[in-house]
Amino acid sequence: MKIWEPLYECMPREEIEQLQLERLQATLNRVYRSVTCYRKKFDEAGIVPEDIRSLDDLSRLPFTTKEDLRLNYPYGMFAVPLREVIRIHSSSGTTGKPTVVGYTKNDIKTWSNLVARFMTAAGVTHDDVVQIAFGYGMFTGAFGLHYGAETIGASVIPMSAGNTEKQIMIMQDYRTTALVCTPSYALTMASRMEQMGVDPKSLSLKVGLFGSEPWSEAMRKEIESRLYISATDNYGLSEIIGPGVAGDCECKSGMHLFEDAFIPEIIDPETGEVLPRGSVGELVLTTLTKEAFPMIRYRTRDITSLDYDKCDCGRTLVRMRKTMGRSDDMLIIRGVNVFPSQIEEILFAIEGCEPHYQLVLDREEDMDVLEVRIEVTENIFFDEMKKQKSFVELVERKIHSVLGVGVTVRLVEPSSLPRHEGKAKRVIDNRKI
Numbered sequence: 248m249k250i251w252e253p254l255y256e257c258m259p260r261e262e263i264e265q266l267q268l269e270r271l272q273a274t275l276n277r278v279y280r281s282v283t284c285y286r287k288k289f290d291e292a293g294i295v296p297e298d299i300r301s302l303d304d305l306s307r308l309p310f311t312t313k314e315d316l317r318l319n320y321p322y323g324m325f326a327v328p329l330r331e332v333i334r335i336h337s338s339s340g341t342t343g344k345p346t347v348v349g350y351t352k353n354d355i356k357t358w359s360n361l362v363a364r365f366m367t368a369a370g371v372t373h374d375d376v377v378q379i380a381f382g383y384g385m386f387t388g389a390f391g392l393h394y395g396a397e398t399i400g401a402s403v404i405p406m407s408a409g410n411t412e413k414q415i416m417i418m419q420d421y422r423t424t425a426l427v428c429t430p431s432y433a434l435t436m437a438s439r440m441e442q443m444g445v446d447p448k449s450l451s452l453k454v455g456l457f458g459s460e461p462w463s464e465a466m467r468k469e470i471e472s473r474l475y476i477s478a479t480d481n482y483g484l485s486e487i488i489g490p491g492v493a494g495d496c497e498c499k500s501g502m503h504l505f506e507d508a509f510i511p512e513i514i515d516p517e518t519g520e521v522l523p524r525g526s527v528g529e530l531v532l533t534t535l536t537k538e539a540f541p542m543i544r545y546r547t548r549d550i551t552s553l554d555y556d557k558c559d560c561g562r563t564l565v566r567m568r569k570t571m572g573r574s575d576d577m578l579i580i581r582g583v584n585v586f587p588s589q590i591e592e593i594l595f596a597i598e599g600c601e602p603h604y605q606l607v608l609d610r611e612e613d614m615d616v617l618e619v620r621i622e623v624t625e626n627i628f629f630d631e632m633k634k635q636k637s638f639v640e641l642v643e644r645k646i647h648s649v650l651g652v653g654v655t656v657r658l659v660e661p662s663s664l665p666r667h668e669g670k671a672k673r674v675i676d677n678r679k680i
């Protein structure tokens with residue numbers, strides 16, 4: 248098995264923690280000197296970088312949030328002068344101005360290397376032909392995976408997103424072995440192949456590197472069985488670096504988080520308190536090697552947990568569980584917290600449900616109501632009313648028994664829900680209108 252940079256990936260825990268502390272202290276000194284926002288925050292908390300003498304002291308530092316980035320738009324959080332920045336990316340928020348992030352020459356090297364590490368862990372080698380079906384542009388996904396694959400020495404096809412039939416033709420003709428896109432786009436491709444009469448078994452595909460949106464284990468199985476590949480997950484966010492924060496190894500039992508470059512913490516999203524090891528909560532990340540855009544205790548809003556046990560692959564890096572979703576995507580339905588991924592997990596386990604669904608929230612007489620729209624196979628859709636009705640009742644019962652909340656299920660015609668080429672948008676919240 249190939250490990251990219253085994254030194255960092257297999258370090259004993261005390262050594263990782265020592266390295267993290269040294270890098271943290273250097274980062275804090277730098278941001279205190281060069282970023283006004285951090286200096287102000289630390290001063291308000293009555294802390295100077297020298298006060299942070301152990302990793303436990305990290306929790307004394309204030310959090311950084313999307314709001315800080317918004318207030319310092321566009322370059323206020325940069326820790327180097329703009330002339331040292333060789334790349335700018337941004338992430339489009341749902342509201343207001345996008346978040347702007349910058350990279351120095353060294354940052355691009357660090358980033359390429361981190362992505363090469365998770366791609367290697369997923370099984371990609373210099374013999375692979377990697378088709379990048381993320382959109383190139385301000386989004387970090389395409390460039391990140393592109394650099395990582397080039398660093399490994401693989402052959403990169405920079406397809407960008409969309410044009411699904413052409414993607415499939417290129418996959419056939421260029422003998423693509425590794426596919427890079429969102430998990431929802433992978434399923435869209437699988438469906439299109441079926442419509443085009445292309446047998447996925449006839450392709451050379453062997454591995455998928457999917458990320459950028461939450462997806463369930465059931466969806467992983469669905470992709471693997473329809474495309475005949477190993478479907479791996481990788482996680483990241485623009486504010487921290489883009490892709491390259493964490494990724495699956497071939498054991499697929501949690502994504503290894505690159506602790507030589509980031510310190511993860513899990514907090515209670517309500518109180519901000521750091522939770523004990525193993526707890527589920529919001530992931531907070533601190534960067535240790537970034538030059539242009541260091542982040543101290545950035546609140547990702549992503550809900551997950553961390554597993555510190557050693558993995559069968561030999562890596563000692565902590566493993567991050569698939570995220571349940573974002574704390575701001577969490578739906579509160581009549582007081583019950585529901586993540587779209589929980590509903591996805593239930594739907595995928597029911598025979599006859601297609602992997603396409605939409606959650607529509609409304610408020611009726613001050614009550615939240617959730618309609619779950621699901622595509623079903625043709626035989627269920629065109630089945631007699633009685634059978635359809637009992638299918639709907641079955642799905643409603645399953646959702647109720649798992650989530651403890653009543654929902655209305657509506658079956659929709661095959662291929663009628665929107666397909667996604669980038670991040671899937673599955674929740675329609677009409678309560679805000």
Ligand code: DLL
Pocket residue numbers: 338386387388389457458459460461462480481482483484485486489490491547549570572573
């Ligand atoms: O999506 C970076 C990325 C690109 C990661 C390609 C992996 C592959 P943003 O557009 O800033 O950056 O969105 C970041 O997407 O906070 C999560 O909510 C979500 N996300 C990213 N990867 C995963 C994943 C990129 N594997 C936001 N599972 C993050 C679940 C993910 N959610």
